[in-house]
Amino acid sequence: MSPKAYRRKLDIRNGRVDLSHGAGGRAMAQLVADLFHEAFDNDWLRRGNDQAAFDVAQGRMVMTTDSYVVSPLFFLGGDIGSLAVHGTINDVAMAGAQPLYLSASFILEEGLALAELKRIADSMGAAARAAGVPIVTGDTKVVERGKADGVFISTTGIGVVPPGLDLSAEKALPGDRVILSGTIGDHGVAVMSKRQNLSFETEIISDSAALHGLVATMVTAGGQGLRVMRDPTRGGLGATLNELAQQSGVGFRIAEEAVPVKPEVTAACELLGLDPLHVANEGKLVAVVAPESAEAVLAAMRAHPLGCAAAIIGEAVADENRFVEMTTGFGGGRIVDWLSGEQLPRIC
């Protein structure tokens, strides 16, 4: 809408979200135009339709969605906005796909400072631009004070799968190698530290990052040797390996000393009573790769800034119990189960 139709300028510095910002009238139009469109800045949004249109080539596409409810909203290395963009891009990328477009839907709590919302929207816009994946459509709802928690964001992503590729959860085979792209536990510990107001000698920073560039190099190097990829977010590496074991009908044998964990993360986990294997990551991936492709994929990953600490951490094995077993250098072993309870609420 044209600026002259506004009665007064949006007071981003001192203003707060109120119910009129979700009512479909003038206040909502102003919030959308002055805050969200400003931050996301592209022609699809400027066109002002309730949907975004774009041309696609014939082929295979993927669609994925996630809601983000992380608490606190801001943490070292990111915030709920950049996390939503990275997380959704990563779920598209885990299919080997190139992400094309994002949507973003906001549930705002009455009373949220507009300055906080702007900081989040700007962070989302910056993350989307850095990744080259625009936020082309969105929605805003407002609920009464005490009926939400600041802001929740739901993002959906679509992308296009390179011809011939069909990664899927049931495709791991005994003998396949398991490659992890880097250290585990950084995101979960960063959020928990902030939530509990802990500070450590070495700052622990969330690994939140968009992995589609890394994935593109893996696809080039590994092609159809890539069986399945997944980003170990909620539930951590332990849950991801258990999911894949269940879905593929295999076991996994993982060498504990091959799994990279930063010393400060290990220390913080001991303090907080957490197991790094179950702590969320937001910029890491696990790939199950055919043995003959594993070295080429690993080399490609190590040549990418987001994969420089990548390692082969183990392999899939025939196991009708579908157990994930962690072996130690001394010949010992333990079963890694999924958590049945809740270790880290509101981590993403």
Add this chain to the structure above:
Amino acid sequence: MSPKAYRRKLDIRNGRVDLSHGAGGRAMAQLVADLFHEAFDNDWLRRGNDQAAFDVAQGRMVMTTDSYVVSPLFFLGGDIGSLAVHGTINDVAMAGAQPLYLSASFILEEGLALAELKRIADSMGAAARAAGVPIVTGDTKVVERGKADGVFISTTGIGVVPPGLDLSAEKALPGDRVILSGTIGDHGVAVMSKRQNLSFETEIISDSAALHGLVATMVTAGGQGLRVMRDPTRGGLGATLNELAQQSGVGFRIAEEAVPVKPEVTAACELLGLDPLHVANEGKLVAVVAPESAEAVLAAMRAHPLGCAAAIIGEAVADENRFVEMTTGFGGGRIVDWLSGEQLPRIC
């Protein structure tokens, strides 16, 4: 995951959502499999990936997203689940597009009864099946008691636009006819009645419905004579016409007696202090149509069950002030502004 991996069956009758249902572990896998996959039932979900893959033809696609926070969760004529499916299908359809796939993301409040959640999921599944638009991917988050309000749902839809069609908000021209597909105000009054525990002699039922079938007949009848369509949800017909006036740079002149409103809705609006022009609809559309196509489009709409009360309610006019003017049979007129405040919070 295979059922044998569950420790005990999900107690849908007496159970409640707890934080473990959002933790990425066994409890979440069980909730997703036994409640959501059961309700939505399709091969994409059964494949168990974090994204759904499908083949597309070369062409133009649209993407749209919405969050649903309606309170109460259940009302006459629908619930938050069917509303989310219908609303997102409609935003795809308003581009003249055929909806293909939906995603659904849930934010659940700890303590929500699993039986309520199942009722909502079953209703979504039924709405999606009736519309022929599957829910192919999703996400579940859980927040602590008092940090949300039962359940919020975010849905995203994608669809394909018939060749040659490019409906958009800026395309209304002076002389174009404004067609409304039926009565206004039904949804908003149905929700408000339920929220305030009002009962009327004649029950008022939400008009929540998927409009893509109606739109397909309009596209066949009107083709490129269709300039722009929009569903008058939050803010009602008044906000929709003001948005289109702003975006197209025209005014609208609407004949008050041509706008269909059910007598019981008029009566309830008087009681509740609402103006039907600003009350939300969830199964209605406004189409701005070239004058030479208007009769053919209207006839096609009237032949469809969801358009049988369709009417030409006015036309676009040259007006640099972009006013929406309502004229009465007695020659009078008034300007219909958008609401600047909030008339009906949490209506969708």
